[in-house]
Amino acid sequence: MAQKINFRVNGVRRTVEIEGWEKLIDVLREKLELTGTKRGCEDLTCGTCVVVVDGVAKRSCSLAATKLENTEVLTIEGLSSGGNLHPIQKALIDAGAVQCGYCTPGIVMELYALFTKNPNASEEEIIESLSHHLCRCTGYEAIMEGAKLAQSYLKTAKPS
Numbered sequence: 001m002a003q004k005i006n007f008r009v010n011g012v013r014r015t016v017e018i019e020g021w022e023k024l025i026d027v028l029r030e031k032l033e034l035t036g037t038k039r040g041c042e043d044l045t046c047g048t049c050v051v052v053v054d055g056v057a058k059r060s061c062s063l064a065a066t067k068l069e070n071t072e073v074l075t076i077e078g079l080s081s082g083g084n085l086h087p088i089q090k091a092l093i094d095a096g097a098v099q100c101g102y103c104t105p106g107i108v109m110e111l112y113a114l115f116t117k118n119p120n121a122s123e124e125e126i127i128e129s130l131s132h133h134l135c136r137c138t139g140y141e142a143i144m145e146g147a148k149l150a151q152s153y154l155k156t157a158k159p160s
Helices: 024-031 087-094 104-117 123-130 140-156
Strands: 003-009 012-018 050-053 056-059 072-074
Touching: 012 024, 024 050, 050 104, 056 104, 087 104, 087 140, 104 123, 104 140, 123 140
Parallel strands: 003 072
Antiparallel strands: 003 012, 050 056, 050 072
16 A cells, blocks of 8 residues: 655655655665665665665665655765765765775765764774775775765865
Protein backbone atom coordinates (compact mmCIF):
# COMPACT_ATOMS: atom_id res chain seq x y z
CA MET A 1 0.00 0.00 0.00
CA ALA A 2 1.53 3.29 -1.12
CA GLN A 3 2.03 6.23 1.21
CA LYS A 4 3.34 9.75 0.77
CA ILE A 5 6.19 11.24 2.73
CA ASN A 6 7.00 14.93 2.97
CA PHE A 7 10.52 16.10 3.71
CA ARG A 8 13.15 18.59 2.55
CA VAL A 9 16.05 17.54 0.34
CA ASN A 10 18.84 20.03 -0.24
CA GLY A 11 16.55 22.80 0.93
CA VAL A 12 13.63 21.89 -1.34
CA ARG A 13 10.35 20.56 0.04
CA ARG A 14 9.57 17.19 -1.58
CA THR A 15 6.62 14.81 -1.50
CA VAL A 16 7.40 11.26 -2.56
CA GLU A 17 5.14 8.26 -2.87
CA ILE A 18 6.65 5.09 -1.45
CA GLU A 19 5.50 1.54 -0.92
CA GLY A 20 7.03 1.28 2.54
CA TRP A 21 9.95 -1.10 1.91
CA GLU A 22 12.29 1.54 0.47
CA LYS A 23 15.38 2.87 2.17
CA LEU A 24 16.46 6.51 1.91
CA ILE A 25 19.02 5.60 -0.77
CA ASP A 26 16.22 4.16 -2.94
CA VAL A 27 14.23 7.38 -2.65
CA LEU A 28 17.24 9.58 -3.42
CA ARG A 29 18.54 7.59 -6.37
CA GLU A 30 15.37 6.14 -7.90
CA LYS A 31 12.62 8.65 -7.08
CA LEU A 32 14.56 11.93 -6.94
CA GLU A 33 17.40 11.04 -9.36
CA LEU A 34 20.05 12.28 -6.90
CA THR A 35 22.73 9.77 -7.83
CA GLY A 36 25.66 11.41 -6.05
CA THR A 37 24.87 9.24 -3.04
CA LYS A 38 26.48 5.92 -3.91
CA ARG A 39 25.17 2.43 -3.30
CA GLY A 40 27.92 0.25 -1.85
CA CYS A 41 27.74 -2.60 0.62
CA GLU A 42 24.14 -2.08 1.78
CA ASP A 43 25.08 -3.53 5.19
CA LEU A 44 26.46 -0.44 7.02
CA THR A 45 30.09 -1.33 6.29
CA CYS A 46 31.47 1.00 3.62
CA GLY A 47 30.00 4.49 4.19
CA THR A 48 29.56 5.36 0.51
CA CYS A 49 25.87 6.12 1.08
CA VAL A 50 26.27 8.67 3.90
CA VAL A 51 24.02 11.72 3.78
CA VAL A 52 23.14 14.23 6.49
CA VAL A 53 19.69 13.93 8.06
CA ASP A 54 18.70 16.65 10.49
CA GLY A 55 22.37 17.50 10.97
CA VAL A 56 23.54 13.94 11.62
CA ALA A 57 25.55 11.72 9.24
CA LYS A 58 23.37 8.71 8.39
CA ARG A 59 23.83 5.68 6.19
CA SER A 60 21.05 5.95 3.65
CA CYS A 61 21.19 2.22 2.83
CA SER A 62 19.69 1.39 6.22
CA LEU A 63 17.39 4.32 6.97
CA ALA A 64 13.77 3.42 6.25
CA ALA A 65 12.13 5.94 3.95
CA THR A 66 9.05 5.80 6.18
CA LYS A 67 11.08 7.65 8.85
CA LEU A 68 11.73 10.67 6.60
CA GLU A 69 8.52 12.57 7.34
CA ASN A 70 9.38 16.21 8.17
CA THR A 71 13.14 15.66 8.11
CA GLU A 72 15.84 17.72 6.42
CA VAL A 73 18.15 15.69 4.16
CA LEU A 74 21.36 17.07 2.68
CA THR A 75 23.10 15.15 -0.09
CA ILE A 76 26.36 15.79 -1.93
CA GLU A 77 24.34 17.57 -4.65
CA GLY A 78 23.18 20.15 -2.11
CA LEU A 79 26.61 20.94 -0.74
CA SER A 80 28.20 22.97 -3.52
CA SER A 81 26.79 26.32 -4.52
CA GLY A 82 26.53 27.78 -8.01
CA GLY A 83 29.20 25.50 -9.43
CA ASN A 84 31.63 26.30 -6.60
CA LEU A 85 32.95 23.38 -4.63
CA HIS A 86 32.32 23.25 -0.91
CA PRO A 87 35.55 23.77 1.09
CA ILE A 88 35.51 20.10 2.15
CA GLN A 89 35.34 18.96 -1.48
CA LYS A 90 38.12 21.34 -2.47
CA ALA A 91 40.32 20.24 0.44
CA LEU A 92 40.03 16.54 -0.45
CA ILE A 93 40.99 17.32 -4.05
CA ASP A 94 43.87 19.56 -2.98
CA ALA A 95 45.19 16.84 -0.64
CA GLY A 96 45.11 14.22 -3.40
CA ALA A 97 42.48 12.25 -1.49
CA VAL A 98 40.29 11.55 -4.52
CA GLN A 99 41.07 8.84 -7.04
CA CYS A 100 38.12 6.85 -8.32
CA GLY A 101 35.79 9.05 -6.25
CA TYR A 102 33.25 6.37 -5.38
CA CYS A 103 33.70 6.75 -1.63
CA THR A 104 34.20 10.52 -1.75
CA PRO A 105 30.57 11.72 -1.44
CA GLY A 106 30.07 9.70 1.75
CA ILE A 107 33.33 10.95 3.23
CA VAL A 108 32.48 14.55 2.35
CA MET A 109 29.06 14.27 3.99
CA GLU A 110 30.53 12.60 7.08
CA LEU A 111 33.05 15.43 7.46
CA TYR A 112 30.37 18.02 6.81
CA ALA A 113 28.24 16.66 9.67
CA LEU A 114 31.27 16.45 11.96
CA PHE A 115 32.61 19.94 11.26
CA THR A 116 29.15 21.54 11.37
CA LYS A 117 28.64 20.09 14.84
CA ASN A 118 32.24 20.56 15.97
CA PRO A 119 34.43 22.88 13.86
CA ASN A 120 37.34 22.21 16.21
CA ALA A 121 37.08 18.41 16.12
CA SER A 122 40.26 16.77 17.35
CA GLU A 123 42.36 14.46 15.23
CA GLU A 124 40.95 11.53 17.22
CA GLU A 125 37.38 12.66 16.49
CA ILE A 126 38.17 12.97 12.79
CA ILE A 127 39.75 9.50 12.78
CA GLU A 128 36.72 8.05 14.58
CA SER A 129 34.37 9.69 12.10
CA LEU A 130 36.33 8.44 9.09
CA SER A 131 36.81 4.95 10.56
CA HIS A 132 33.35 4.07 9.25
CA HIS A 133 34.41 4.55 5.62
CA LEU A 134 36.18 2.20 3.24
CA CYS A 135 38.43 3.44 0.45
CA ARG A 136 40.12 0.97 -1.86
CA CYS A 137 42.14 3.48 -3.92
CA THR A 138 43.45 6.58 -2.24
CA GLY A 139 44.62 5.41 1.13
CA TYR A 140 43.66 6.89 4.42
CA GLU A 141 46.66 9.16 4.91
CA ALA A 142 45.59 11.44 2.05
CA ILE A 143 41.98 11.39 3.28
CA MET A 144 43.11 12.40 6.76
CA GLU A 145 45.26 15.18 5.30
CA GLY A 146 42.24 16.31 3.29
CA ALA A 147 40.06 16.31 6.39
CA LYS A 148 42.53 18.50 8.29
CA LEU A 149 42.86 20.81 5.28
CA ALA A 150 39.05 21.00 5.08
CA GLN A 151 38.92 22.02 8.71
CA SER A 152 41.40 24.80 7.93
CA TYR A 153 39.50 25.91 4.81
CA LEU A 154 36.22 26.04 6.75
CA LYS A 155 37.75 28.23 9.42
CA THR A 156 38.99 30.75 6.84
CA ALA A 157 35.93 30.60 4.52
CA LYS A 158 33.98 33.78 4.25
CA PRO A 159 30.27 33.44 5.13
CA SER A 160 28.10 33.94 2.09
